[in-house]
Amino acid sequence: GQNIDQPTEMTATEGAIVQINCTYQTSGFNGLFWYQQHAGEAPTFLSYNVLDGLEEKGRFSSFLSRSKGYSYLLLKELQMKDSASYLCAAGRGNNLFFGTGTRLTVIP
């Protein structure tokens, strides 16, 4: 199967750190992508993990544990512009299977 689970909504304070979790049960898994999507706009690529461990890109980091079927996206020093939906997507063969997204609201 390709069940991708992530929380529906989260709220965090400007300047804080937030972790968005994603679990997957994808057979033939070949990598985990995170995308950001502002309301009414296109998803944009944030990160890709294929091996276990942490990948850091500026304020954003992504972690993967293949044995646990688990990933998280860590956002540091939150800014108001980080308010968006964050989509977890698991690769299987030549396709991506997306979670329903986590809507993050950053409050002052």
Add this chain to the structure above:
Amino acid sequence: DADVTQTPRNRITKTGKRIMLECSQTKGHDRMYWYRQDPGLGLRLIYYSFDVKDINKGEISDGYSVSRQAQAKFSLSLESAIPNQTALYFCATSGGNSNQPQHFGDGTRLSIL
């Protein structure tokens, strides 16, 4: 200019009409995809193509067809639109390996009355 361009951006039409959504890209990617996005359901793959001669069904292809006219163009058709095809449609492209990220167009908001 956008790398992945979708037309139209918005469309309202009636049940039973034939509709074509178009996608063109300047990224030089071989792989192109059509998704629909519905509230609470996330992005779901309709069709994908890895080159001009290659068409593959995705998760929810019923009621849709596609044409890959050239490397840069991939169109999606609804032969006889029905209201539950009301959704936000995205075209995406990617490079030649499964570890390459997909790049999305700005979307087409389609409403079927």
